[in-house]
Amino acid sequence: MMTPDYGKTFALWREGAAAPWRDYTHHPFVEGLKDGSLPRAAFLHYLVQDYVFLVHFSRAWSMAVIKSETLEEMRISAGTVNALVNHEMSLHVKTCAAQGIDEAALFAAPEAVENLAYTRYVMDAGLQGDFLDLMAALAPCVLGYGEIGRRLASSKAEETPYAEWISAYADPEYQQVCTNVGRMIDKAVERRIGDLAHAPRADALQTRFTMATKLEVGFWQMGLDGA
Amino acid sequence: MMTPDYGKTFALWREGAAAPWRDYTHHPFVEGLKDGSLPRAAFLHYLVQDYVFLVHFSRAWSMAVIKSETLEEMRISAGTVNALVNHEMSLHVKTCAAQGIDEAALFAAPEAVENLAYTRYVMDAGLQGDFLDLMAALAPCVLGYGEIGRRLASSKAEETPYAEWISAYADPEYQQVCTNVGRMIDKAVERRIGDLAHAPRADALQTRFTMATKLEVGFWQMGLDGA
Amino acid sequence: MMTPDYGKTFALWREGAAAPWRDYTHHPFVEGLKDGSLPRAAFLHYLVQDYVFLVHFSRAWSMAVIKSETLEEMRISAGTVNALVNHEMSLHVKTCAAQGIDEAALFAAPEAVENLAYTRYVMDAGLQGDFLDLMAALAPCVLGYGEIGRRLASSKAEETPYAEWISAYADPEYQQVCTNVGRMIDKAVERRIGDLAHAPRADALQTRFTMATKLEVGFWQMGLDGA
Amino acid sequence: MMTPDYGKTFALWREGAAAPWRDYTHHPFVEGLKDGSLPRAAFLHYLVQDYVFLVHFSRAWSMAVIKSETLEEMRISAGTVNALVNHEMSLHVKTCAAQGIDEAALFAAPEAVENLAYTRYVMDAGLQGDFLDLMAALAPCVLGYGEIGRRLASSKAEETPYAEWISAYADPEYQQVCTNVGRMIDKAVERRIGDLAHAPRADALQTRFTMATKLEVGFWQMGLDGA
Numbered sequence: 043m044m045t046p047d048y049g050k051t052f053a054l055w056r057e058g059a060a061a062p063w064r065d066y067t068h069h070p071f072v073e074g075l076k077d078g079s080l081p082r083a084a085f086l087h088y089l090v091q092d093y094v095f096l097v098h099f100s101r102a103w104s105m106a107v108i109k110s111e112t113l114e115e116m117r118i119s120a121g122t123v124n125a126l127v128n129h130e131m132s133l134h135v136k137t138c139a140a141q142g143i144d145e146a147a148l149f150a151a152p153e154a155v156e157n158l159a160y161t162r163y164v165m166d167a168g169l170q171g172d173f174l175d176l177m178a179a180l181a182p183c184v185l186g187y188g189e190i191g192r193r194l195a196s197s198k199a200e201e202t203p204y205a206e207w208i209s210a211y212a213d214p215e216y217q218q219v220c221t222n223v224g225r226m227i228d229k230a231v232e233r234r235i236g237d238l239a240h241a242p243r244a245d246a247l248q249t250r251f252t253m254a255t256k257l258e259v260g261f262w263q264m265g266l267d268g269a
Numbered sequence: 270m271m272t273p274d275y276g277k278t279f280a281l282w283r284e285g286a287a288a289p290w291r292d293y294t295h296h297p298f299v300e301g302l303k304d305g306s307l308p309r310a311a312f313l314h315y316l317v318q319d320y321v322f323l324v325h326f327s328r329a330w331s332m333a334v335i336k337s338e339t340l341e342e343m344r345i346s347a348g349t350v351n352a353l354v355n356h357e358m359s360l361h362v363k364t365c366a367a368q369g370i371d372e373a374a375l376f377a378a379p380e381a382v383e384n385l386a387y388t389r390y391v392m393d394a395g396l397q398g399d400f401l402d403l404m405a406a407l408a409p410c411v412l413g414y415g416e417i418g419r420r421l422a423s424s425k426a427e428e429t430p431y432a433e434w435i436s437a438y439a440d441p442e443y444q445q446v447c448t449n450v451g452r453m454i455d456k457a458v459e460r461r462i463g464d465l466a467h468a469p470r471a472d473a474l475q476t477r478f479t480m481a482t483k484l485e486v487g488f489w490q491m492g493l494d495g496a
Numbered sequence: 497m498m499t500p501d502y503g504k505t506f507a508l509w510r511e512g513a514a515a516p517w518r519d520y521t522h523h524p525f526v527e528g529l530k531d532g533s534l535p536r537a538a539f540l541h542y543l544v545q546d547y548v549f550l551v552h553f554s555r556a557w558s559m560a561v562i563k564s565e566t567l568e569e570m571r572i573s574a575g576t577v578n579a580l581v582n583h584e585m586s587l588h589v590k591t592c593a594a595q596g597i598d599e600a601a602l603f604a605a606p607e608a609v610e611n612l613a614y615t616r617y618v619m620d621a622g623l624q625g626d627f628l629d630l631m632a633a634l635a636p637c638v639l640g641y642g643e644i645g646r647r648l649a650s651s652k653a654e655e656t657p658y659a660e661w662i663s664a665y666a667d668p669e670y671q672q673v674c675t676n677v678g679r680m681i682d683k684a685v686e687r688r689i690g691d692l693a694h695a696p697r698a699d700a701l702q703t704r705f706t707m708a709t710k711l712e713v714g715f716w717q718m719g720l721d722g723a
Numbered sequence: 724m725m726t727p728d729y730g731k732t733f734a735l736w737r738e739g740a741a742a743p744w745r746d747y748t749h750h751p752f753v754e755g756l757k758d759g760s761l762p763r764a765a766f767l768h769y770l771v772q773d774y775v776f777l778v779h780f781s782r783a784w785s786m787a788v789i790k791s792e793t794l795e796e797m798r799i800s801a802g803t804v805n806a807l808v809n810h811e812m813s814l815h816v817k818t819c820a821a822q823g824i825d826e827a828a829l830f831a832a833p834e835a836v837e838n839l840a841y842t843r844y845v846m847d848a849g850l851q852g853d854f855l856d857l858m859a860a861l862a863p864c865v866l867g868y869g870e871i872g873r874r875l876a877s878s879k880a881e882e883t884p885y886a887e888w889i890s891a892y893a894d895p896e897y898q899q900v901c902t903n904v905g906r907m908i909d910k911a912v913e914r915r916i917g918d919l920a921h922a923p924r925a926d927a928l929q930t931r932f933t934m935a936t937k938l939e940v941g942f943w944q945m946g947l948d949g950a
Binding site (some may be wrong): 101155158162163165170257 | 711
């Protein structure tokens with residue numbers, strides 16, 4: 043299966059983080075979603091933490107609005123904040139409610155250190171650098187989930203109980219979000235850098251992307267360990 | 270006509286800034302909207318600056334998402350960012366387009382110092398303080414426009430060419446935004462302070478609100494002077 | 497031995513985090529410093545990570561300058577930033593140089609997730625809240641090291657090779673820093689809250705302090721595990 | 724007289740803002756300092772506002788510590804924060820005290836809108852962009868005062884009562900600060916961009932520098948108008 047086309051910046055960053063990217067997108071947690079072998083307890087632990095993650099990830103996308111320099115950057119970032127806070131968090135709430143966990147409990151769930159490390163790292167990438175530093179730290183989650191969703195949709199076991207999770211990210215609507223974000227990143231690179239591959243900032247941005255990818259690996263692992 | 274009920278915190282802040290609040294809500298620019306005597310050039314100058322204002326005001330509301338501590342604070346702030354960026358800015362674009370000013374020109378319009386002073390002050394209120402410091406600086410614009418819209422809707426001259434502007438803020442939908450924001454501020458005060466009137470922070474918050482109110486006065490004046 | 501007097505706010509927070517505070521200040525790593533049983537490799541691993549910690553801790557104290565509302569807050573915070581960046585980091589460099597680790601290597605050392613989680617959490621506490629939220633997250637490191645230094649100075653084994661580390665924090669100069677920071681926090685509480693024990697914000701601030709204390713426990717553990 | 728050598732980035736930015744740079748460095752306020760014709764009341768008004776300016780300018784340099792990516796950037800920025808807060812502000816206090824204005828009054832002085840606009844713009848440049856965006860907004864003040872001090876020291880009237888002000892900025896120590904900051908900016912450009920003159924970001928950075936230069940013009944004018 044081909045790598046999804048989420049833009050040339052993503053392709054470059056993904057290649058620059060080849061080993062951790064594979065660890066992330068093929069983590070045992072992911073393979074467990076695919077073949078259905080993931081323990082329910084691990085999935086639930088992950089879901090609760092992912093809700094807290096979304097709270098802080100929304101805050102980080104709000105930082106992207108603050109750091110935008112074009113209308114398109116503002117629109118996509120603001121739309122993403124709204125989608126995360128007023129839609130995706132609600133989906134999580136429904137899924138969790140079906141398991142007997144209410145929203146106030148979700149919002150107040152004790153945050154695992156792997157979770158906290160990740161979102162605060164992303165937020166600080168925005169505070170320390172510019173829009174691109176923030177995008178390099180935000181990209182692994184947004185685009186990695188798109189890539190995982192696509193792959194799992196075409197390779198999952200018939201009977202996996204996680205088909206709904208998989209289809210949420212394989213969904214054309216989510217895939218379009220990935221395409222749009224990837225294109226916005228490409229334009230942001232053109233506007234601020236030009237040729238990324240040979241730019242002095244290439245290493246610093248790669249480091250951001252790679253670190254966020256490693257923190258994704260830690261997040262899956264936290265899910266497994268929480269079972 | 271009665272003062273609109275946008276919550277008890279707003280009532281306290283408004284009273285604490287009585288003179289500048291009157292200067293703001295009864296500024297000659299506002300009276301010119303009401304009786305139709307405002308020169309078209311002043312209105313257009315204001316409109317272009319107000320578009321640039323909205324860009325940075327959206328950024329400040331994004332800071333509110335970052336500073337939120339409850340789900341409700343996040344939802345209202347995120348919804349406001351999205352409404353500003355993906356709706357209200359578009360309305361401005363239409364109005365301006367009808368006058369021959371396109372959106373790229375709007376986004377790139379040279380920012381008047383009175384405009385810049387205001388939005389950057391609000392943003393910095395958020396950076397320096399907490400959610401309430403930011404709200405005290407955001408409230409005069411959001412709620413003041415609601416109050417002005419309500420008053421002008423019931424007192425405007427039949428023939429004023431600014432009836433559309435007035436009705437945008439007198440509109441029940443905008444009035445509901447004001448009620449919701451006012452209520453959110455009241456809850457944010459309860460959560461963080463309790464009895465605001467006797468709290469040590471009362472003066473600091475009042476100073477924020479009063480300063481933002483004075484910056485609103487400067488904004489109208491800039492509109493008049495730009496004609 | 498009596499608890500050090502670093503102010504009444506610290507006393508309240510410390511009591512509110514009793515169990516994690518004990519885990520932090522009596523961690524096996526600390527006891528190993530005291531009796532000299534800590535493996536040299538663990539200490540070195542800790543030292544290198546602590547250098548990276550100082551980089552980001554200095555950035556967090558810079559956030560305290562940004563969030564200051566009084567001259568005293570500005571002066572103490574600015575002085576702390578300067579002491580950390582232009583003095584304490586140099587001390588670290590000397591200690592590490594004696595072990596064959598140069599400063600460029602230190603600055604570029606891969607950051608352990610426990611390290612990253614801690615400093616970015618502190619930074620974000622400042623971004624999300626006000627000066628006090630940031631102080632609640634900064635206090636466990638500054639004041640806890642003072643408390644540990646004091647205790648170990650009077651109870652350490654004669655032959656511990658970590659006597660120099662202990663005396664750095666037991667030193668009257670460092671103890672004075674703790675007293676000054678503790679007093680500044682008390683004044684900051686008076687200015688913004690009044691009676692902390694019964695304030696609506698008490699829980700939120702306690703949560704910040706407790707979380708930072710737990711992240712200190714994780715930091716020691718990372719040192720031990722790195723051996 | 725030759726332009727001072729504060730680095731090649733400054734030379735580029737200065738040339739790119741030629742007209743406003745001349746308006747700033749040869750403002751009637753500056754010429755009044757040189758020939759002694761500046762009314763004392765204007766100077767005092769300026770001094771009080773400049774104290775409030777220093778408060779927020781220190782906060783902006785603290786943002787530079789947060790945004791630093793190298794040890795040298797951290798050290799120079801942290802040293803500058805400390806010099807501003809714990810030394811330069813004290814000098815101001817002495818000068819003002821001699822005129823019967825005490826420090827608490829200074830700290831609480833009502834901030835002129837031209838003052839507020841400037842410092843909050845600089846702060847927001849740091850929040851929106853990266854270290855270089857912030858430096859482009861900080862440079863006009865730091866380096867412009869160096870240039871003005873140098874020029875006035877060699878051209879001032881014997882009898883100007885502002886000789887002390889002039890010598891503070893003509894002083895070799897202050898000139899060294901300018902040289903160091905200019906060199907740090909050059910290195911920061913090399914690290915993040917390479918050849919600035921042909922970089923996609925060149926315009927955005929120039930806009931920052933030019934805007935801050937214009938805000939300096941407004942600051943002098945506020946001094947004159949306040950007499």
